[in-house]
Amino acid sequence: MKKLIIVTIALVSLSFSESSAQVPQSFFEETDSFFNSYVSNGKVDYNAIKTSPELLNSLLEKAKSIDVSPSEVSTYQAFWINAYNLSVIKGVMNNYPLKSPLDKKGFFDKIKYDVGNTSITLNDIENKKLRAVFKKEARFHFVLVCAGLGCPPIINKAYKPTSLEAQLQKQTEIALNNPNFIKVKGNKVQLSQIFEWYKGDFTQDGSEIVYINKFRKEPIPEKAKISYYSYDWRLNSK
Numbered sequence: 001m002k003k004l005i006i007v008t009i010a011l012v013s014l015s016f017s018e019s020s021a022q023v024p025q026s027f028f029e030e031t032d033s034f035f036n037s038y039v040s041n042g043k044v045d046y047n048a049i050k051t052s053p054e055l056l057n058s059l060l061e062k063a064k065s066i067d068v069s070p071s072e073v074s075t076y077q078a079f080w081i082n083a084y085n086l087s088v089i090k091g092v093m094n095n096y097p098l099k100s101p102l103d104k105k106g107f108f109d110k111i112k113y114d115v116g117n118t119s120i121t122l123n124d125i126e127n128k129k130l131r132a133v134f135k136k137e138a139r140f141h142f143v144l145v146c147a148g149l150g151c152p153p154i155i156n157k158a159y160k161p162t163s164l165e166a167q168l169q170k171q172t173e174i175a176l177n178n179p180n181f182i183k184v185k186g187n188k189v190q191l192s193q194i195f196e197w198y199k200g201d202f203t204q205d206g207s208e209i210v211y212i213n214k215f216r217k218e219p220i221p222e223k224a225k226i227s228y229y230s231y232d233w234r235l236n237s238k
Contacts, residue, residue, distance in 0.1 A: 027082075039154055039156040040238065042155075043237060043238040059086055060086060060115070063083050063116065070133050077164060082159055084122060085154060088147050091104070099235055109122075130144075147236055150232035150233060152174070176212050182212060191226060193228050209224060
């Protein structure tokens with residue numbers, strides 16, 4: 001009887017574990033469908049989402065109860081990256097139409113979303129759930145999309161655990177080789193204010209230029225004079 005009880009408990013635990021693992025997977029697949037339907041060329045079709053908000057609302061409802069441990073690195077990171085991007089879109093939709101996310105006071109640091117078994121702001125997703133936990137991972141800045149045109153463009157796919165490393169690498173390379181994002185002229189380079197605001201993330205192993213050159217096809221002179229151009233907060237709307 002004792003052996004039967006142990007076996008039963010083991011089977012129940014295995015079943016629960018498999019069931020729990022399936023919840024994030026369905027979230028990733030449905031998120032992929034959402035971005036594929038409403039995002040193209042780095043722009044979001046907010047008008048279409050306004051007309052049919054069901055999938056967005058369903059995803060965020062599902063995201064409320066998803067609990068992923070940081071020890072499951074790729075799953076955790078992919079979940080919170082998607083949760084951030086979906087919540088940004090939800091924040092826009094809750095105040096749509098608007099010309100910029102900054103038109104809504106507290107958009108990033110006051111308004112909270114019920115995600116991952118917690119009530120959390122966009123800034124806290126970025127800074128507490130991701131940057132604080134993975135301090136060496138500066139590539140987050142090229143996949144977290146703030147709804148402004150100054151941000152690296154949103155993609156029409158979900159970030160998934162199985163492809164996350166390749167996606168982080170690809171989006172960082174795209175951003176840092178984009179002449180509109182990294183503006184090089186002779187011995188001068190203009191960088192996005194992202195590099196000014198989060199300077200510490202990009203200078204852990206040297207200067208911003210040292211970091212950028214890890215991903216550049218044409219390296220920037222290491223002694224190039226750095227300046228920062230103004231962020232474009234206009235809405236990334238189609």
